[in-house]
Every structure is written in C-alpha cells, then in structure tokens.
Amino acid sequence: MLTRDIGIDLGTANVLIHVKGKGIVLNEPSVVAIDSKSNKVLTVGHEARRMVGRTPGNIEAIRPLKDGVIADFDITEAMLRYFLQKIGVKGLFTSPRILICCPANITSVERKAIIEAAEKSGGKKVALQEEPKVAAVGAGMDISQPSGNMVVDIGGGTTDIAVLSMNDIVTASSIKMAGDKFDYAIGNYIKNQYKLVIGDRTAEDVKMNIATVYPQGRQEQMDIRGRDMVSGLPRTITIHSEEIYTALAEPVSNIVMASKSVLERTPPELSADIIDRGIILTGGGALLHGLDKLLSDELKVPVLIAEDPMACVANGTGMMLENWDNYIN
Incomplete structure (x- = not known):
C-alpha cells in the first residue's frame, strides 16, 4: 500500500484535512471534550463543540489551540490522532506524510511543538509551511x-x-x-451596554448574521438571549448592525x-x-x-x-502535496 500524503490546516477554530487525490475529507471544530476526573477524551470535533458552555462540572470542552499555536500539547495530539483515525489514512504498516500549516512569525519552540504533535499522532514525515503562503496557493495565486x-x-x-x-x-x-477576538469584542460590548452575559456561540452567531465593519454597510437586527447580570435571570434583547460596527471598530483597526x-x-x-x-x-x-x-x-x-x-489553506496544502519536492525541502 502506498503512503498517503495529507495536508492539515490546524486552526484555532477548525481543523481541515486534505488527502492527496481525494480533496478535503474532514472539516471539524478544534474542540475536545474530556472528563476532568479521569482525564479521558470523551469526544472531539462537532460533538465536543455542542458541549461548549453546556456541560456538567466534570466534563470540560477544551480548545487546545490558542492564537494559532498549541496551548495544550497532549490534547492537541489526542485530537489529531482521533481525526487521522476517523479518516482512515493510517494503515497497519504505513504512516502518512503530513504537511501542516502554522502562522507566520511563530517561534522555533512553537514550530517544534506542532511537528512533534503531528509525529506523535501518526505522521511518518512532517513538514511545516507558513499559513499565508499556503493560503495564497489555495486561493489560486x-x-x-x-x-x-x-x-x-x-x-x-x-x-x-x-x-x-x-x-x-x-x-x-x-x-x-482574528475571529475569536471579534467574538470577544461583541460579547464585551453587550455586557457593558446591556448588562447581559452571552456565550461564545451567541457572539459568533451575531458576528455571522448581522455584523458589519463598514459604515452603513448593513442594516439588520437580531434577538439574542443571555443572563441578566443584575437579576441573574434569562433575558432577551434586540441588537442592531450599527452597534456591532461600534463593537468591532477596535479589533478591525x-x-x-x-x-x-x-x-x-x-x-x-x-x-x-x-x-x-x-x-x-x-x-x-x-x-x-x-x-x-x-x-x-x-x-x-x-x-x-x-x-x-475558509478552505483556502486546506486546498493550498493539497496543491503543495502534488508538488511536494518543489515546495517542501
């Protein structure tokens, strides 16, 4: 059996995996649910993301990557191992060659951590490429x-x-x-203006559905629910695109x-x-x-x-895998 070449866009929010000859075969959130008592991984990806903010005390939904780099090495390794098993690229006697992406300007220690996590999760040979370069290739430049x-x-x-x-x-x-900071800015604005605490998922929904960063770019509104900071009870408010424009002004600048x-x-x-x-x-x-x-x-x-x-980096890894010797030393 021939070795499979795979490209991984190891993102803070999502992991996308491109298998040479097949295209993108996996697109799941970078979230791992673990039982904090036994330290056992319960589930990964979509299932784990559904648990964020909605689990009992002993179950933690963790995002092992922060700001594009590995914040929790063991859980990142467990997540990658789970995804590689799910797509079935690791045979009994073969391990895939992996091309994995990282942010530009990361330290040599952070680079080493990414390579090590990929190797421990089952990669035979691991190469690293800067994300903007891979994204440019994937965008057709x-x-x-x-x-x-x-x-x-x-x-x-x-x-x-x-x-x-x-x-x-x-x-x-x-x-x-980037995206996480946009969500945080939206949540913070609503907390300060309305004394209402909302979850990360709600902030992301607001960003996707009514947010704009261009003056008078969008005139929409949306009902959101959260916990009132004063009474502690659930409350619903209506927010407008203009307000989110104000909330996002600083991170976008x-x-x-x-x-x-x-x-x-x-x-x-x-x-x-x-x-x-x-x-x-x-x-x-x-x-x-x-x-x-x-x-x-x-x-x-x-x-x-x-x-x-959203698929540019993963598509770019696919194009680079086709020309492994040209792009990867």
Missing part, C-alpha cells in the same frame, strides 16, 4: 513568479498578512487578532494597521504589482461583512475575497 502577491489570512486565532514572490515570503506579519505596516515594508516594485493584482482575503474572517471594502478604502488597493476563503 501564482506565487512562483518574480512578482508581488499579497494575502491577508484571517483565521480564528491569528491574522497572517504576507507579500509573496518566487515561492517565498518577502514581508509578513502575524497578529493575534488592528488588522488595518498591520496590513499597512506590511505594505510599508514591501519593496516598491512589488508594491506596484499589488496595486495591479489587488490583495486577496482568505480565512473565515474574510466573510466578515464589509471588511473587503474597509481594507480597500484604507489601503488604497483593490481587495478581493477568495472563492472559498
């Missing part, structure tokens, strides 16, 4: 030519911004400001500033290419309403959303 390509990859834990040329990163920045900083450090010839080609937005955060228009206004460059932004 030709980064092999001597011309400038810019990608802004907004995930759950980090936003990776990079200018690429000749199959490599020219300038890059990675900031811990950090992404704009980081993007400006990368452009300022880019050689002028490559900057000229970016004006022609535009900037590509990838990752789940690319779907945040009005973000493409806001970045275009602020950076004075066309900004386009990739065709399937």
Whole structure:
C-alpha cells in the first residue's frame, strides 16, 4: 500500500484535512471534550463543540489551540490522532506524510511543538509551511513568479498578512487578532451596554448574521438571549448592525494597521504589482461583512475575497502535496 500524503490546516477554530487525490475529507471544530476526573477524551470535533458552555462540572470542552499555536500539547495530539483515525489514512504498516500549516512569525519552540504533535499522532514525515503562503496557493495565486502577491489570512486565532514572490515570503506579519477576538469584542460590548452575559456561540452567531465593519454597510437586527447580570435571570434583547460596527471598530483597526505596516515594508516594485493584482482575503474572517471594502478604502488597493476563503489553506496544502519536492525541502 502506498503512503498517503495529507495536508492539515490546524486552526484555532477548525481543523481541515486534505488527502492527496481525494480533496478535503474532514472539516471539524478544534474542540475536545474530556472528563476532568479521569482525564479521558470523551469526544472531539462537532460533538465536543455542542458541549461548549453546556456541560456538567466534570466534563470540560477544551480548545487546545490558542492564537494559532498549541496551548495544550497532549490534547492537541489526542485530537489529531482521533481525526487521522476517523479518516482512515493510517494503515497497519504505513504512516502518512503530513504537511501542516502554522502562522507566520511563530517561534522555533512553537514550530517544534506542532511537528512533534503531528509525529506523535501518526505522521511518518512532517513538514511545516507558513499559513499565508499556503493560503495564497489555495486561493489560486501564482506565487512562483518574480512578482508581488499579497494575502491577508484571517483565521480564528491569528491574522497572517504576507507579500509573496518566487515561492517565498518577502514581508509578513502575524497578529493575534482574528475571529475569536471579534467574538470577544461583541460579547464585551453587550455586557457593558446591556448588562447581559452571552456565550461564545451567541457572539459568533451575531458576528455571522448581522455584523458589519463598514459604515452603513448593513442594516439588520437580531434577538439574542443571555443572563441578566443584575437579576441573574434569562433575558432577551434586540441588537442592531450599527452597534456591532461600534463593537468591532477596535479589533478591525488592528488588522488595518498591520496590513499597512506590511505594505510599508514591501519593496516598491512589488508594491506596484499589488496595486495591479489587488490583495486577496482568505480565512473565515474574510466573510466578515464589509471588511473587503474597509481594507480597500484604507489601503488604497483593490481587495478581493477568495472563492472559498475558509478552505483556502486546506486546498493550498493539497496543491503543495502534488508538488511536494518543489515546495517542501
């Protein structure tokens, strides 16, 4: 039996796995439910995510990745092992070659932890690639030519911004400001304005359904439920898109500033290419309403959303697996 090559987008919010020749075979939340008394893993992925904030004291729903890097090594290893067994790529006598993605600018210790977790979960040979580079390939950008390509990859834990040329990163920045921080900002705003405590899932629903980061970009409203901080009882309120625009102003401005900083450090010839080609937005955060228009206004460059932004990194690993020797040393 031939060794299977697999690509893993090990995200703070979701894990996507691409098997060479099959495409994306798994897309599940990066959540593990464990019994804190016995330290036993109960379930992983979708089932575990349904338990977040809804379990008795002895069951913990844990997200083992924080800000794009491993926060809990053992649970990350257990999660990867579970997913690899689920998709059945590990045979009796064979182990897959794994291409795994990491944020740009992470430390050598963090890199080693990711490689070690993948090896311990069953990988024969593990290679690491920076997320913005893989996202650019997955978005259909030709980064092999001597011309400038810019990608802004907004995930759950980090936003990776990079200018690429000749199959490599020219300038890059990675900031811990992404989907999770958007959810936190929404929850915090509602807590301060309405004295209502809402869960992470509710904040995420608000972000996906009525949020906008562009002035007058969306005029919608939504009923949300939570716990009243004064009475301690359940309460329902109605919130509007304009309020979420206010709540997200600060985290989004950090992404704009980081993007400006990368452009300022880019050689002028490559900057000229970016004006022609535009900037590509990838990752789940690319779907945040009005973000493409806001970045275009602020950076004075066309900004386009990739065709399937959430799958760009996983698709990119698939393309790199096809050309393992070209991309992976």
